[in-house]
Each structure stands twice: as C-alpha cells, then as structure tokens.
Amino acid sequence: MSYRIGSFNCHNMGQNASDEKISKIAHIIEQEHFDIVALQEVFCSTRHNAGLIKYNNPDKDSIIKAGTPNYPISALLSHLSMSWNAYFAAPEQARDAREGYVFLWNTKTIRLPKVQLTSGEERIFYPRIFSQYKLDKSQKQIDLIRNPLYARFVPIEQPKMEFRIINTHIRFSKDSGINTDNTDDTFLDLSAAKMRLNEFNILSRTIYPKICEKIYGEQDAGGLGSFFTVLIGDYNLNLKRKWTQAPFIPCEEFEIGEGHNGVSRVLKIYNEGLTTLKRIEEGKEEEYKNQQKYSNNYDHVTLDKNRFSEANGIKFSVKKIDAVRQYDNNDFVHYRKKISDHIPICLDFENKNK
Numbered sequence: 001m002s003y004r005i006g007s008f009n010c011h012n013m014g015q016n017a018s019d020e021k022i023s024k025i026a027h028i029i030e031q032e033h034f035d036i037v038a039l040q041e042v043f044c045s046t047r048h049n050a051g052l053i054k055y056n057n058p059d060k061d062s063i064i065k066a067g068t069p070n071y072p073i074s075a076l077l078s079h080l081s082m083s084w085n086a087y088f089a090a091p092e093q094a095r096d097a098r099e100g101y102v103f104l105w106n107t108k109t110i111r112l113p114k115v116q117l118t119s120g121e122e123r124i125f126y127p128r129i130f131s132q133y134k135l136d137k138s139q140k141q142i143d144l145i146r147n148p149l150y151a152r153f154v155p156i157e158q159p160k161m162e163f164r165i166i167n168t169h170i171r172f173s174k175d176s177g178i179n180t181d182n183t184d185d186t187f188l189d190l191s192a193a194k195m196r197l198n199e200f201n202i203l204s205r206t207i208y209p210k211i212c213e214k215i216y217g218e219q220d221a222g223g224l225g226s227f228f229t230v231l232i233g234d235y236n237l238n239l240k241r242k243w244t245q246a247p248f249i250p251c252e253e254f255e256i257g258e259g260h261n262g263v264s265r266v267l268k269i270y271n272e273g274l275t276t277l278k279r280i281e282e283g284k285e286e287e288y289k290n291q292q293k294y295s296n297n298y299d300h301v302t303l304d305k306n307r308f309s310e311a312n313g314i315k316f317s318v319k320k321i322d323a324v325r326q327y328d329n330n331d332f333v334h335y336r337k338k339i340s341d342h343i344p345i346c347l348d349f350e351n352k353n354k
Contacts, residue, residue, distance in 0.1 A: 001157050003109070005347040006034040006321075007299060009169065009234040011340040014043025017072045024339050026079030028327055032346065035109045036153055038167035039102040040234050044073060044088050050100070052126060053077065053086040073102055083108045087127045091147040101149035101167045103127050113152045113162065115217065125216075127151035130166065133206050141206075144199050145171040148233070150211065161226045161351060164211050168233040170199045193247035196236050200249060203231055204267055204302055209256050212265070212304060225261070225312060230347060231302040238296050239271050245296075253305070268305045270318035275299040275343050277324070277336045293324075293332045299345045313353040320345050 010025060029037055044050075053070050054077070064075040073086050083106050090100030105111075113125040130150040135141040148168040155161050173192040212229035219227075238244040239252060253268045274294030301318045308314050321344040328335040 001155060002348065002350045003035045003155060003163075004033055005163065005165065005230065005232065005349065006032065006037040006344050007040075007167070007232045007234075007301075007346070008037065008344040009040040009299065009340060009342040011041055011342060012043065013039075013041060013072055013340075015066045015071060017066070017075075018338065019075065021339055022072055022075045023079045024327065026076055028321065028323055028344060029104065030080060031327070032321055032344070034104075034346065035106050035155075036163065036165065037102075037104040038149075038165060038232050039104065040167065040169035041099070042073065042088065042102045043099050044070060044090070050089045051087065053088060076104075080104075081106075087149075087151070089127060089129050089149050091129050091149075092131075101169070103149065103151050103165070103167060105153060109156055110153050110163075111156055113154050113216075125152055130207060130211075133202065133210065135202070136206070139201070141198055141202055144202055145195070148203065148207070158351060162228070164214075164227060164229040166203065166207060166211065166229070166231045166233075168203055168231060168235070170196050170203075170234065170236045172196075172236045196247055197249070200235060200237055204254075205256055207231075208267065208302070209265065212307075213259055225307065226353075228307065228314075228349070229304065232300070232345075232347065234298050234342065235300050236298050237300075238298065239269060239300070241273075241297060243274060243292055243294070256304075259307075263306055265304045266306050267302055270301045270303070270347075271297045271299070272319045272345070273297060275320050275345060277332055277341050277343070279336065279341075280333050282333055299342060301345065301347050303347075308349075313351060315350040315352065317348045318345065319348070 008025065013021065053073050064071065064078045068074060073088050077084055077086055084104055085107055087103045088100055115123050117123055127149055129147050131147045135143065146169060148166045151165050153163040153165065208229060208231055237247055237249045240248045249269060253266060256265045256267055259265050274297050276294060276296040276298055278293055278295045280293065308316055323343045324330055324332055324335045328339065
C-alpha cells in the first residue's frame, strides 16, 4: 500500500486569508492526492478553537467567510471533499495566541488511533502539542520557542501500521516580547541562527527518539517495526546546496542511539530542492526571467533511514511540489503575494508488507 504525506507552510493564513488563497491550497491538496497534510503558519480565530474540525458546509457552492467559527480551517475544509478532517492546535509559547499548526487527513484512507476501554468507552488519540521533553543542559539547550504538533495516524487498510508525525515550524528569529523569566542567560547569548540549530537538535535528538520508541497501552514492543516516525515541516535551516546560504544544518545524517531491537537509529534529512520564493516586485519580473526565483530549502523531512529501509519492505521518496508552475501559471509574483512564500513538499511512502 502507498501513502502520501505532505507539508505546507501557508504563510500567515488567518482571518484575512482570501478565498483565492484557501481554495488554491485546497486544490493543491486534492490534486496531489495527499493522505495526510501538515500545515504551518495557520492563525485560527482563537486558541479555544483547538481541536477536531470536520467538514460542515451543506451548501458546497457557498463561501465560508472570515469571522465564522474555526476560520480559515473551516473554509479550507469546505473546498475539500467531505472525507477530510482537520485538527488545529497552537503552542502556548506562540508569539500570537492564535498561531498554530493543522493536520489534515483523508478519512477514506487514514484514521486516528483508538482503543476500547474496560468501561466499554472508546478512546481516540487526538493530535497534541508536544511539550514533554527534557533539555540537555550540558549542550546549552533551551526550551523550544514553538513546540511541535504531534499526531498518530493509522492506515485503514493496514491497521497494524502507524505513522507518527511531528509537525514543526522552527522559529525564524528571536522575539523581544518572549518571556525569558524561565530561561537562563544562554537564551540571551544565542544568535537567531544558533537558536534555530538549538531547536533542530531538540526536535531530532530529544523529541524524535522519544516518540519513535514510545509503546502505548494497546501496543507491544514487537510492533515497533511497524511504527514510522517523521519530522516534517519548515525548519528555517538550509541543507548546504547550490544557491543556499547560512544558517546550515551541519550534519545531514547522524545516529541517535539504539532502538528496542538493538538496531541503531540513524536520522537523515531529506530535501529535493529550494522551497521558498524570492521576493520579486511587480513590474520587475523581466529582470528575473533567467534567474533563480527560489531562495532556500527550508522545508525538510527527517526520518530513521534504518526503519524506512527496503530491507524492512519500505520504499519512499521525498520531493517538492512545483506548485507555482503546476497550479499558478508559473506566476511567481502572484503566487508569493496571494498564496504563500513556500511550495509544498511530500513524502511518498510504500509499505510492501501485508
């Protein structure tokens, strides 16, 4: 069975998001046949909207307007088929109480994990902001400025398998308004670049190992080989490639210790190219006609290459979606202004095991 997991920084998609922007993002999601999508930089009307959001638009031809409950997520769902669900959550530390993450999943192929309690009730494991991690003070680690959204997903056709997805948006710069009462002087000494590297180290070396080896009540250690953990999103860090500039992720492949089965866990960062658009002023498009119109490869997928191996019956690839050319007439100025300053990326995953 094959699955497609996407990631898209929607660039300030909030109450002022136009129907053009929202419908275009929905169109890309539908046309690219994603099963799960991780969205970043989504602003909901209030943090109290955190939770499950389902399709609710009886009149498919109507436009859900700003100000309605759960906008813009409700509007996004209205442009998708009825099989899509969404979950929004905002980290407590976000600079804006409404800024958060969204997971979307197609309920025809994916469901949330659930377990039957002794009381007879059914418990569903909803996505949540992941904040339970320990810092390595010897490495001068400090708390993430924006904790990730973590979710578990179960393929309907392969119910013994599980995707564990960490949706992240590493903070681009320090915010002078951040409360530093609970941090030490290390925070004040960090440059924006060092801060981003600090956050990536926590996500990859602390949070990822904890999640990928976690055994939940309804599971046993023997099933760990069927649980696939992915760190995906906007890292605001480049891999060292042509056209890119610092800050760079210093190591694209590294060990994070052994798993329950004694096999070493080797994380590798995957990226197929530049994913953020340069700012091009209207009327100056001709100046950039034969120039590179992208600037950074900030959007990445990180995973354990030993678990995601052909020896385990797994085949995968990571690529970027050429959304400007495919879905916006190759108009970089319009796309960046009206849709986003990022293009989506995706992880194509095939599990050959029955």
